[in-house]
Amino acid sequence: MPRLRTVAALAGAALLTRRALRRRIDRSPLWPLPALPVPTSGRPRARAxxxxxxxxxxxxxxxxxxxxxxxxxxxxxxxxxxxxxxxxxxxxxxxxxxxxxxxxxxxxxxxxxxxxxxxxxxxxxxxxxxxxxxxxxxxNRFALKSSHAYVFVAGGIGITPVLPMLRAAEASGADWRILYCGRSRASMPFLDEVEKIAGPERLTVTAEDEAGLPDLRALFADVPQAAAVYCCGPEPLMDAVAEVLPAGCTLHTERFTAAAAVAGDEAFEVELRRSGRTVTVAADESVLAAVRKELPNTAYSCEQGFCGTCQQRVLAGEIDHRDELLVDGEREDSMLICVSRAKGGRLVLDL
Missing domain, CATH: 2.40.30.10 (Translation factors)
Known part of the structure; x- marks a missing residue:
């Protein structure tokens, strides 16, 4: 497979930015997606x-x-x-x-x-x-909202949530189009079905081994005003779509990597109220890691803020939420301790 070319070699502004070219479209660990939160704070959970x-x-x-x-x-x-x-x-x-x-x-x-x-x-x-x-x-945290026009952008396995959206957009009679890009046609799942639903007038397929990287500016050149844009794919692709998004259009994405550590993160204390213990979370350490030193049976799974297994109730303190899972009501008094931190110097957990 050819190596990713630089922006200069790909005709500059017409293609993805240098920052967006850091990873190949299919090489990024796109999945798993965000998951159902565990009701450690007493909320009902979906039936198994x-x-x-x-x-x-x-x-x-x-x-x-x-x-x-x-x-x-x-x-x-x-x-x-x-x-x-x-x-x-x-x-x-x-x-x-x-x-x-x-x-x-x-x-x-x-x-x-x-x-x-x-x-x-x-x-x-x-x-x-x-x-x-x-x-x-x-x-569903990536629901298809009603719109008169849609633009869909899928990178590799990111086609999976988009495929049912195509069928729904077609049934609604809305104006829509899709860009589907991947490492090669052989690596792109559901390509035949996408081609059947969209037809050549609505579909642009960009296989990296054939044509390099997708031309996003061309995709949005004549997009209808106030179109809803749905993008699933690796982080560089979503960043690039955001950079060329026309004014008035709304961008809907689902991010599949946890929030990166922030320079300047500081250590803080976490009181484990029911256990009667207090732990110190280092600047480069997760709350989960610190808690498990004292409570090794604390449940967790993804360690990326997606699955909700480590969700814990917060009794006191201000939370720095860094997940993509919890809804506003849940953020008031709970957190995912694998990625989120304290905004102040102390948190109290119901552990």
Whole structure:
């Protein structure tokens, strides 16, 4: 595969910025997606379901599709995701990419991340047809809002939440178009289906090994005013879309990496009220890591602010939220201790 070219070699402003070129479109660990929060603060959680893996198939290079079967499954809308508990106990989140009208099955797809944390490898190597798997959800933090016009941008496995959106946009009669980009056509899942739904007049496919990087300025050159833009893909792609977004358009994204550490982070104290202990969280340490030194059985999974397993109730102190999961009501008195911190010098947790 050719190496990523520099901005200067790609005709300057017409293509992605240098900052957006740091990673290849398909190389970024796009999945898992954000997940359902654990009700450690007493909130009800979605009912767990046990479903049967009825079909497992490789649908593109490094991508497997899973069909999980049950009866009268909870309804979902485009953009929703499902929390899947793997046999090892790892919890991962994947977008639903099937038909919302089908109440007998949930369809997921995931790419193998070679340097990931093990979830995708377990899906690819350990899951077999006939296995019984526990799921929670669906939950939707990337809902398709009503609009007269849409622009969809999908990078690699980021097509999974977008695919049901295409069907919904087409059914609504709205003006819409899609840019689908990836490392190669062979690595791009659901490409045939996207081509069938969109047709050549609405679809731009950019395979890196054929044409380099996508021309985002061309995509937005004649976009309808106040269009809703939905982007799923690696961070550089979403950053690049934000930079060229026309005035009046609204950008909807879902970020798949945790907030980076901030220069100037300081140490602070965390009181564990029920345990009667106080721990110091170092400037370069997570609350989770500090708490587990005292309470090693504290639950966690993703360590990136996505899955909600480490959500804890906050009794006192101001929270520096750095997750992409909690809704406003939850942020008032709870936090994900794997990524979020204190704004002041002290927090009190119900632990």
């Amino acid at each position: 379901l046990t479903l049967t893996l009825g079909r497992r198939a490789e649908i593109a290079e490094g991508v497997v599709q899973l069909s999980l079967y049950g009866q009268d499954l909870p309804a979902w809308e485009p953009g929703a995701h499902l929390e899947l508990t793997l046999p090892s106990g790892l919890v991962r989140q994947y977008s639903l990419c099937g038909d919302p009208a089908d109440t007998s099955a949930y369809t997921l797809a995931t790419r193998l991340v070679e340097d990931g944390r093990g979830g995708s490898r377990e899906v690819h190597e350990e899951l077999r047809e006939g296995m019984r798997l526990r799921v929670r959800g669906p939950r």
